[in-house]
Amino acid sequence: MARKTHVQTQLNGEPVEFLCEARQSLLEVLRDELHLTGAKEGCNNGNCGACSLILDGRLVNSCLVLGVETEGKTVETVEGLAAPDKLHPIQEAFLENAALQCGICTPGFIMSAKALLDTNPNPTEHEVRYWLAGNLCRCTGYDKIVRAVLDAASA
Amino acid sequence: MQAFEYVAAQTVPEAVAVLDEKGQHARILAGGTDLIVQVREAKLAVDWMVDIKAIPEVNILTHDSQNGLRLGAAVPCYQIYDTESICENFPGLVDATKIIGGTAIQGRACVGGNLCNASPAADSIPPLIVLNATCVIVGPDGERELPAAEFCTAPGQTVLERGEMLVEIKIPQPPSNSSSYYLRFIPRNEMDIAVVGAGAAVTLDAAKQKIVSARIALAAVAPTPLFAEEASTLLAGREISEEAINEAAAAAQAIARPISDMRGTAEQRTHLVGVLTRRALKGAIQRVLDA
Amino acid sequence: MPEKKEYKVIGTRPIRHDGVDKVTGRALYGADFHTAGLLHGTVLRSPHAHARILSIDTSRAEAYPGVKAVVTAKDLPAAQDKIADLGEGAVNLKYLCDNILASDKALYKGHAIAAVAATNAHIAEEACALIDVAYEVLPPVLEVRQAMKPDAPLIHENLKTGSMGETADKPSNIASHLQHKKGDIEKGFAEADVIIEREFVTGTVHQGYIEPHNATALYNPDGQLTVWCSTQGAFTVREQLAEILQYPISKIKVVPMEIGGGFGGKINVYVEPVAALLAKKSGRPVKVLMNRADVFEATGPTPASFISVKMGATKDGKLTAAQTRLDFEAGAYPGSPVGAGAMCIFAPYNIENVLIDGYDVVVNKPKTAPYRAPGATNAAFGSETVIDELAEKLNIDALEFRIMNGAKEGVKRADGPVFPRIGFIESVEAAKQHPHYTSPNGKKHHGRGVASGFWFNIGLASSVTINVNPDGTINLVEGSTDIGGTRASIAMQAAEVLGIPAEAVNPSVVDTNSVGYTAVTGGSRTTFATGYAAYEAAQDVKQQMIARAAKLWEVDEKDVQFADGEFSCINGKEEQISFRDLSARLGETGGPVVGRAAVNPPGAGGAFATHIVDLEVDEETGKVEILRYTATQDAGKAIHPSYVEGQIQGGVVQGIGWALNEEYIYNAEGTMTNASFLDYRMPTCLDLPMIDTVIVEVPNPGHPYGVRGVGEVPIVPPPAAIANAIYDAIGIRMTELPMSPDRMLKAMGKI
Known part of the structure; x- marks a missing residue:
């Protein structure tokens, strides 16, 4: 070994x-x-x-x-990411927006979204799509994921 | 994945010593986004990975109008496009760093690594060529410098000799009324390897009507990224015109020697060289006009 | 027929029950399973697309430090018995087993040959490289029309074409031929004023789920086999394991872990039997994970196909005849979804004269598997493109043409069934009235296209148990793995019956020892059939609770009424108790209440969709950019509208990928040259606009709440809609999928 x-x-x-x-x-x-x-x-x-x-x-x-x-x-x-008694706003937004189906890509998307919002707290839809292009999701068509990230940004 | 040893070198001499001792069985680990995949997929046999990211010289990132850009070999892409003065003066290089992989790749991948990986499709190499970049190489016998256009010798092959490493890339400050542009064609909008890439740098006259000089370089149409010399020189002294741009595009197409593979066919690539050369030139010119 | 009702829970959008686990990273998927003493298994795969296996020598691998077991097809009991029994079932069993570990021939690049279990995955991989396999390389057959030629190399020496009850004399790569006939096709074309006949080609595509296949197996000393895996159906895994391993079903427990996408691709087993063999031989638990290249090369993509379509219509717009021939690649073993494609191709239309021929053809590619409305997307690419061309020739609006000819209740499909109440016309009307369709679309190189699609949906068996908790909540136990929010959509149906909030249901997906038989999560059946079971189990709970209230009040059960979560007495006695309060009094009224139901509902109503797409063609590069997309679909009744929208959006985007870039690219030796996410080119979020959805609700008479399956049909229209939009943009009919930039440049004469 x-x-x-x-x-x-x-x-x-x-x-x-x-x-x-x-x-x-x-x-x-x-x-x-x-x-x-x-x-x-x-x-x-x-x-x-x-x-x-x-x-x-x-x-x-x-x-x-x-x-x-x-x-x-x-x-x-x-x-x-989450506090003991409270989810992170991005996690909340993913749940509220039904931004996951099978959920396998979700942790990656959430961390990617966090890195985005840490550097750019008010991204446009295009900026969200550009930043998240390295995260593949096969279930959602990305619509609700992009909305969730935009929601989390405005929260 | 094969087993290997990991060394985190703290100085250039230390890294050079390991590379010299282990020869081809040692590889430099910087961003790792190519190297780790190649070793994992058994495309490359490596017994030693020499991590250089703790070495100060490979992390240098300075720009001033006197000395131009000094870019350490291990500076990740995001640091380049996050630096405003680089975006202003070397936009063609910035174009490339924004499209290499996705955001997570750009957090680690570096231009020096893109050079040393020597992919014919490397996005950052055409901009380096058109921006007249110089590679600073250090080896057991000291330091040498070489134009970026001469760094790659074949797919995956470079001029680096046993014990040598790329330490820094130097790019001179462009003259006034200059700009640069890089674009590639990919079937998706991100996360692809260039089917064809084209970079252009132009310097216009004070009236911004004539091309004083231009440089064009291509990716993914030959065993190495290519400087399109004839296409570049024929533009010098010409009025900005569709005709001149089309001539340059045709000259660029003439030197393309593409292959057909799963990313595109030879005919498609030759066709795209014309399209992308035009778009790269127009993009660079427009940037000067907009400045 | 269910009436339009006001619901308290159905139609709302509660947070899914498994949501918190999935956004915090705590949900355990198959690859996340860990247990003490775990070994890691790796599979050695064929480097050749077609080769006879002359010998396998595992001795060097067995001697490698850290290796605990090596297996080959010789370790599969059924494969050894194959010659003793050549009955039809046995032949199929041989195919099934050979696809797990090849016994005599490797039939595709990536075909499993042997497997190693070792103390870690790296050692197992190193040991695989020490297995010596001698091959006699044979010429590969990689394309359906080549494979159908009489002189094509034979993939199975004993395979003879079955055609409508007859078996051919000579072996062939054509496994079977099917035919559906309705009316008189010659008469139909004779009545037509306009006839369009076109040929179409579609590439091999993969479901592309993000989670690779995985399985962990453990044999206990008492012979109990437990398998933890990501699957669309734990019970089907149990059945396949019992057959392949020739092992009693009662000794196999399959534990479904969370599943990272399936789309039809996680029904067949691949690594599960291998993990079991390695576990048995090593006496340790063994986890086998596929890597991404394995997933592309050695699971079940959906077939490439060659399709010809001929349709005719009168000049006033009535379709009179439709004919098609569907040649589908089955992959290495028979069993493409050509039958399903044949069922769907002309289903949206009321056409008197129809002739459908389908061929199932083996080629040296991985055995195909279902992929979201399997077969229907290939078929609709042909038929919906021809429909568009007919409408254009007749100068009739493409959606109006569909309405004029649309199937309704009472129309008989060419393959037999008569439609009950369906919502095709309604879905087209919704598209026609949508602001997207009525908006202007005139820019240069911009195009707009429409297409419709059908998927029949399935019912099948589902079981649900409900336990009532003392605080008025319920624990709902089900066997349907939850791939996209079905815990919620099933729980909501039980909650509606019991007048409790969705949050008062705790749904659990459990192993095969812990719930009644439940078929796969597939065929768009889960919210329909398992939801149906939840409805029935909740009805069972309701009846038992009524009995408890009656006992409490010392009245007859018939005098107890239940509405809005309240039990009340209707015989004059002033008694009332909530579901919640009564739940606290079960102990004193007879003990626990357990509701149960096992269903096999026949009335899975078919699903119809109509899509509108706007796009732009870059005439210099051939690249197509999707600008706007709207999908209308009859969902029957949307239980949780967010997840219905999600299914539609996801299906649309898979369809866009299929239309524009996704395909298996092979070299002449039969190696897939783009077996990675980098080069297979599934859409990223930067390639797409938002996907607008319109949920039409024409209740399904076969379900108490009117549910129709929604998951599959949204992938059917996109390739045809996009082809029609490309025609609108540049005046060229694309007939080959994907419509990738190089094909576009060729079609435009640019290269």
């Missing part, structure tokens, strides 16, 4: 330590080592966005980040 490296990172506001092989992606580490399965594997090559999360304040595909690269970094996943 390949050698494992000890990594310390900040995950959803908490310090976390884990061991991983260099070849394990951040997505694999989250899912298989830390059992945080909110980020999903849809393609494992950066083309669907189901594994989107925020690394050091920037949206990334976690399938294209090595676990070892997160040493000393800050990772935000969908599991860290």
Whole structure:
């Protein structure tokens, strides 16, 4: 078995330590080592966005980040978004707008939308569509997702 | 995915030493958006990944009208398009950085990586060529510089020798009345690889009626991104006109040597070179006129 | 016939019950399952599209550190018995088993050959590379018309064409031929003043669900097999496992995890039996995950097809005859949806003379699977384009032409059934009156097109159990996996019966040991049939609660009335109690109340849709941009309108993808060269406008609330509507899908 490296990172506001092989992606580490399965594997090559999360304040595909690269970094996943007694406004907007069907792409869309609204709190519909183009959804036709993000922005 | 070792180099000499020692079994990891996929899909065998993102020199991003743009090899796309003065002076490069992958890819992918990956369809290379970019390469024997147009030698192949790494890309400040433009054709509006890409940089005269100089470069129509030399030089000194632009487009088409693959056919690509060259030139000219 | 009623819950838009789990990342999908001692399985797949398997040597893989089990087709019991029994069922079973692990021939690139279970997925992948397979490579057959030629290489040496009860003498790649006849086709064309005859080609497309197939299996020492997976139907997985593994159904429990999209593609099993074999051999739980390339290359896309359509009409606009030939690629094994395509193709119209021929043809591509109204989209691309051309030739508005010829109650379809009350005309009227259709559309290179579609919908078995809680809420137990909000639409039907809010229902989707048999979530049946079961189970609860109230008040059951969530006495006694208060008194009136229902409702009303699209063609690049899209559809009764809209919008966008860019691209060796989300090119949100929807409600007489299935029909009209709009924009009829930029440039004579 390949050698494992000890990594310390900040995950959803908490310090976390884990061991991983260099070849394990951040997505694999989250899912298989830390059992945080909110980020999903849809393609494992950066083309669907189901594994989107925020690394050091920037949206990334976690399938294209090595676990070892997160040493000393800050990772935000969908599991860290809601307060204990209250959903994040983007999560609320997704529910209110029925912006999910099967839900597999939803965590990625929500993290992508959060990264958008963190940098651009009042996006136009086109800006939302441009920003979210890396997140594929096959169920909704995107209509209600785009509306949910616009709603969350105006909330 | 094969097993490999990971090294986070802190200095250029440290990275160069590992690259020199391990040779072709070592690869530089910057944004990782190409490298990780290629290794995962067993298209590339790599025993060492040398992460350079902690090295200060590859993160440099400065612009002034004296020295132009200094772009560290590992600066991710979003930092480029988030910098206002780069958007003003190097819009063709910004066009490319905004369409490489989606937002999440742009959070990691870097222009230096796009160069080193040496895809014939790389979006940022035509803008680098038309903007007269220079690659700063450091290796065991020191530093050398090379025009961006000469960096790629074949699909996936570059001029980098054993132990060498791309550290920085330098782009001179364009003269006044200049602008640049890059566009590609893809069947969707995002998340595709260029079927054809075309970049143009133009400098107009003070009256903005004549083309003083122009540079045109193409992607996805040859084994490497191409500088369209004849198409570029024939525009020098010409009035801005449909005729001149069409001549340039035809000259660009003449050097295209495209293949047919799942992204497009050779005939489609040759046709699109004409369309995109016209649109790139008009886009760059319009930007000067609008300035 | 259900009357137009005011409902308290139905037609409202409550938050879905599983919503919070899905927006917080807590919902557990198949790949999220974890258990102690878990091994990871990886499948070795054929690099060839057509090859005889000469030998498989697994010894190097077995010896690799970390490997716990290696399996091949030899580990499948049924595959070994195939020669002993060549009855028809056995042949089908051989196909079924061979598609799980190839025994003698690899029939498509990506066909599963062997599998490895190891301590992690990377080791399993490395070990797969150590399995030595010797192949004799054979020429592949990749296209339906090539495959039908008498001299085409044979994919199955023993396959002989079945045609209307007869079996051919010689083997062929044509698995079967079907025919539907109505009236006299020659007479019909003789009566026509205008006849249009065209040929169409459609590419292989994939459902494109974002979640890859997955399965985790565990054999207990007592022989109990448990499988956790993402599936459209846990019971069908159980049935297929029992057949493929030749294992008693009573010893198999299938636990449906949350499912990340299916659209018909997650009905057939692929990795479930492989996980089970690996689990048995290793004695450990084994999880097998497909990657994205596996999903494209080795699951069930929907067929490429060649379609000819001939239709005739009188000069005053009456359709007199319609004829079609549908050649569908089945993939590696027989069983394309050509039958469904044949049922749907001319169904929206009342045509006296119809002749439909369909052919099911094997080719060296993955075995096809259902995809949202399977077969109907291919078929409608042909028929709805010809309808448009007829309307144009006759100088009649395209929607008016559909209304003039539209099918209504009492019209007999060419394949037999007579329509009950349907809403086709209403859906077309809604489109015709829509501001989109009445708005001007005159810009250069802009075009507007319309098309209609039909899907018959299905009923099938569903079971529901309801337990009443002491606080007046209910726990609803169902067996339909929830792919798009059906927990809500089913719960709402029970809530309506019991006069309680949707939020007072806790719906659970449970495993095959915990609920009565329930067929797949497919065929647009779930809100209809499982909703029907929920309605009946709630009626059962209501009756039992009436008995409890009667007992409490010491009156006859017939003297207790239930309305608006209140039980009251109607024999003069002044008694009243709410559902909630009575729920708290079950203990003193006889114990728990459990309602139950098992249904197999016959009256799945057909669904009709009519779409309007505006688009722009870039004449220099051939690219088509969708500018505006409006879809009207008869939903019967929209239980949860948001999720009805969502189904329509999602189906439309899949149809747009199919129309414009999606297709399997093969090289000459039969390798799919675009088996990734990057190059398969499904629409992103930047490729689309908002999708406007109009829900028409013509109640289905076969459902207590008038529900019609809504999920499938919205994918049917888009390719034809877009082709018709392209014609409007540039005057060229596109007859091949997808209408990708290179095909557009060719059609325009630009290349």
